[in-house]
Amino acid sequence: MFKIYTFDKINSTNDLAKNYPINSIIVAKEQTRGRGRFQRKWDSNKGGLWFSLVLKPKKPLFHYTFIASLAVMKALPIKANIKWPNDIIYSNKKICGILTESFSFGSEVDKVIVGIGVNINNSISSALKDIAISLKEIKGKVYDLHRLLNKVLSNFQVYDKLDYASLLEQYKSNCYLLGKEIEANTINKKIKGKAIDIDKEGCLVMETSKGILHLQEGDVSIL
Ligand code: BT5
Numbered sequence: 775m776f777k778i779y780t781f782d783k784i785n786s787t788n789d790l791a792k793n794y795p796i797n798s799i800i801v802a803k804e805q806t807r808g809r810g811r812f813q814r815k816w817d818s819n820k821g822g823l824w825f826s827l828v829l830k831p832k833k834p835l836f837h838y839t840f841i842a843s844l845a846v847m848k849a850l851p852i853k854a855n856i857k858w859p860n861d862i863i864y865s866n867k868k869i870c871g872i873l874t875e876s877f878s879f880g881s882e883v884d885k886v887i888v889g890i891g892v893n894i895n896n897s898i899s900s901a902l903k904d905i906a907i908s909l910k911e912i913k914g915k916v917y918d919l920h921r922l923l924n925k926v927l928s929n930f931q932v933y934d935k936l937d938y939a940s941l942l943e944q945y946k947s948n949c950y951l952l953g954k955e956i957e958a959n960t961i962n963k964k965i966k967g968k969a970i971d972i973d974k975e976g977c978l979v980m981e982t983s984k985g986i987l988h989l990q991e992g993d994v995s996i997l
Pocket residue numbers: 785786787788789805807808809810811812814815816817818823824825826860861868869870871872873889890891892893902905906907
């Protein structure tokens with residue numbers, strides 16, 4: 775039911791996706807302006823899997839990030855974990871990042887764009903070596919991007935059908951932060967504490983010296 779459009783080199787699949795109908799998949803072999811959250815740069819040279827899904831908004835945005843996280847994690851032939859809110863991690867390094875956005879032309883949100891970037895056969899720049907990893911680096915071989923894409927898309931459809939309670943349960947049981955001492959960097963503060971749960975609104979629940987805290991956004995590292 776998805777229609778796949780592939781491009782050689784574009785700015786960002788999330789940007790191009792805005793102009794495409796619901797159920798389109800925009801794939802780029804290379805992105806010149808791949809984006810992360812807060813307009814951060816996402817390295818997207820050849821060999822990686824860079825794509826966006828155009829979906830009809832049916833649920834809160836963060837549900838799509840949870841669905842995509844599980845879909846990618848289960849499609850990879852390695853034991854990867856989810857790192858709240860939008861990463862897939864292998865041996866403490868990021869192999870995938872997800873950027874979920876909504877677009878409206880009138881007063882209502884009419885498209886959800888789920889952007890997924892997975893390091894597969896691409897080389898990791900020296901600046902990111904300590905925090906990023908590719909599947910090729912882990913397994914020592916090259917993978918078929920089209921096959922992996924299809925696997926992610928079919929997994930996505932499976933997780934999309936789950937009710938939210940089951941989705942959250944699956945997400946939590948694969949989220950490696952839970953039970954660990956962490957430091958969270960949010961837009962305006964740094965917080966240390968123990969990650970204990972993810973609540974119904976998708977917030978990370980932390981136990982801190984000042985009490986229980988529900989974090990809506992942030993970058994988290996394990997202490
Ligand atoms: C993300 O942001 O992790 C979301 C990345 C989404 C990328 C996809 S690719 C297809 C679609 N089109 C787009 O333009 N974007 C989406 P965030 O959590 O803010 O993480 C960004 C940070 O990850 C950067 O500041 C770097 O530290 C690091 N980073 C950049 N490129 C990376 C890469 N290829 N692999 C791992 N880490 C990377």
